[in-house]
Amino acid sequence: xxxxxxxxxHPLAESFSGAMRDRAIAGLTTAHGHRPQVVEIxxxxxxxxxxxxxxxxxxxxxxxxxxxxxxxxxxxxxxxVPTFGEVRRVIAISSHxxxxxxxxxxxxxxxxxxxxxxxxxCAAGAQFEWIAFYNIDAAPLSKRVAFLDRxxxxxxxx
Amino acid sequence: VKVVVVxxxxxxxxxxxxxxxxAAASAAGHDVRLLDLVGDGxxxxxxxxxxxxxxxxEPLVDPLATRxxxxxxxxxxxxxxxxxxxxxxxxxxxxxxxxxxxPGVAFVLDERTHRVKRGLTDVRRLVGVNxxxxxxxxxxxTILRALRLCTGLRTRPxxxxxxxxxxxxxxxxxVEKRMRSL
Numbered sequence: 001x002x003x004x005x006x007x008x009x010h011p012l013a014e015s016f017s018g019a020m021r022d023r024a025i026a027g028l029t030t031a032h033g034h035r036p037q038v039v040e041i042x043x044x045x046x047x048x049x050x051x052x053x054x055x056x057x058x059x060x061x062x063x064x065x066x067x068x069x070x071x072x073x074x075x076x077x078x079x080x081v082p083t084f085g086e087v088r089r090v091i092a093i094s095s096h097x098x099x100x101x102x103x104x105x106x107x108x109x110x111x112x113x114x115x116x117x118x119x120x121x122c123a124a125g126a127q128f129e130w131i132a133f134y135n136i137d138a139a140p141l142s143k144r145v146a147f148l149d150r151x152x153x154x155x156x157x158x
Numbered sequence: 159v160k161v162v163v164v165x166x167x168x169x170x171x172x173x174x175x176x177x178x179x180x181a182a183a184s185a186a187g188h189d190v191r192l193l194d195l196v197g198d199g200x201x202x203x204x205x206x207x208x209x210x211x212x213x214x215x216e217p218l219v220d221p222l223a224t225r226x227x228x229x230x231x232x233x234x235x236x237x238x239x240x241x242x243x244x245x246x247x248x249x250x251x252x253x254x255x256x257x258x259x260x261p262g263v264a265f266v267l268d269e270r271t272h273r274v275k276r277g278l279t280d281v282r283r284l285v286g287v288n289x290x291x292x293x294x295x296x297x298x299x300t301i302l303r304a305l306r307l308c309t310g311l312r313t314r315p316x317x318x319x320x321x322x323x324x325x326x327x328x329x330x331x332x333v334e335k336r337m338r339s340l
Contacts, residue, residue, distance in 0.1 A: 010209075011203075011204050011205055011206045011208070011209045012206050012209050012210065013206070042206075043203055043204070043205045043206055044203045045203065045249075065204075065255075065256050066252065066255045066256060066259070066300060066304055066305075067299070067300055067303075067304040068246060068247070068252065068296065068300060069252075070204060070252075070256065071202045071203060071204070071249040071250070071252040071253030071256060072203045072204070072249070072253075074243065074244070074246060074247075074248075074249045074252055075249040077244060078243045078244055078249070081244065098274065102274075102307070105303060105307065106299065106300070106303050106304035106307065107296070107299030107300070107303045107304065109246060109296040109299050109300050109304070112245075112294065112296055113244055113245055113246050113294070113296050116245070116293075116294055117244050117245050117293050117294060118244065135272070137267070137272050138272035
């Protein structure tokens with residue numbers, strides 16, 4: 001089994017998060033030779049997968065709010081996690097308004113729930129990758145562009 | 159003392175804990191407001207309109223979130239009663255933080271320095287009561303660490319957790335005692 005799914009959560013049609021999603025899709029398309037499935041969580045949660053999530057790579061793209069996933073993505077994860085048994089790679093791509101030191105003080109709850117709780121419901125030996133952009137509120141355009149390039153590069157690796 | 163109790167679920171244990179908090183704090187003479195998110199019909203998902211307004215001068219769009227923000231801004235004691243999901247705040251309570259605790263309410267963003275200034279400076283005690291799932295402490299860190307960055311480090315934290323197979327009656331007793339002696 002191979003293949004990937006990108007789950008993107010942001011209420012606005014145009015956002016930096018949407019740009020992260022697009023570059024993740026581009027990278028995965030290079031890596032796999034075809035476009036990944038995409039689940040879009042906009043203004044409210046969407047239904048979880050009907051049965052097992054038949055992909056090897058699960059990519060979550062979202063802005064970190066209050067040190068964790070947006071509520072609509074939290075709902076999707078809670079309902080979907082029983083279907084993750086075949087997932088071997090979980091990649092989180094997230095922007096943070098505040099600097100990394102603030103997120104450390106807050107406890108990095110979004111990272112922890114994926115690494116310590118969600119990953120354990122995936123296939124045995126599943127890997128976790130954290131691709132984070134901190135302090136976006138203060139970042140100049142050049143840094144934002146560089147981060148998007150990094151996202152595509154990283155996901156284009158098989 | 160102005161006490162705001164946020165109840166995120168209508169399940170039996172959470173509802174019972176909320177009524178214990180309201181009754182005990184009221185009996186002790188405090189001014190208690192219950193924010194019953196399910197009963198009030200609160201929608202926890204950030205809409206496009208909510209998000210578009212977030213960095214504007216008037217970031218509150220949802221009328222219910224506006225009312226909750228006014229109550230929270232005036233609070234001296236904040237109490238959160240929740241049932242954890244995947245070790246974290248329930249989506250209902252997490253969405254409440256996202257939609258109610260916006261710039262100008264919980265914090266102020268300095269546009270020049272991009273530093274965050276605390277907004278809930280009247281809060282002198284934060285109380286979390288969590289029906290836990292035994293998977294971790296992300297709920298606790300979100301309330302007592304992330305939120306406390308907005309209230310000040312002098313805010314006294316209290317955390318009460320019901321573990322799976324824990325003693326519900328014992329928790330009810332401890333929470334009641336805390337709320338009588340705020």
